[in-house]
Amino acid sequence: MYEHLWPTDTHLLRVLERYLSLQLAEVRRRLAAAEGAAGRPVAAAVPASTGPRPRPAAAAEWVIQVDVGRTRRPIAVHRGGCPDARGPRTVPATRRDAVDALAAGVPACLHCAPDRALGLDL
Numbered sequence: 687m688y689e690h691l692w693p694t695d696t697h698l699l700r701v702l703e704r705y706l707s708l709q710l711a712e713v714r715r716r717l718a719a720a721e722g723a724a725g726r727p728v729a730a731a732v733p734a735s736t737g738p739r740p741r742p743a744a745a746a747e748w749v750i751q752v753d754v755g756r757t758r759r760p761i762a763v764h765r766g767g768c769p770d771a772r773g774p775r776t777v778p779a780t781r782r783d784a785v786d787a788l789a790a791g792v793p794a795c796l797h798c799a800p801d802r803a804l805g806l807d808l
């Protein structure tokens with residue numbers, strides 16, 4: 687399905703592989719948090735208004751924006767905190783992820799210019 691949408695470039699496929707591994711790690715982290723150490727759901731047992739609220743995750747230094755399609759193809763690289771890189775279509779990324787994505791041809795955001803921040807201004 688959607689075979690024609692998949693990239694054939696090996697570097698871009700590596701970027702996708704890395705992105706998907708990050709997504710899988712995040713799903714596993716959320717599952718572990720939801721199930722707690724005893725393997726039972728914690729969210730249902732503890733009312734939302736009790737106990738300390740979890741701190742929001744630190745803002746990522748780099749962000750990869752993905753498209754709305756099922757493939758969630760990377761469509762732009764941003765610096766963390768860029769106002770154009772918020773919402774469910776963004777993925778926190780490491781410096782290496784950002785460099786790899788840019789090297790694979792994913793466009794740099796014109797507003798926050800991650801390529802210049804990374805010293806990759808091509």
Ligand SMILES: [Zn+2]
Nearest residue numbers: 764768795798
């Ligand atoms: Zn940006």
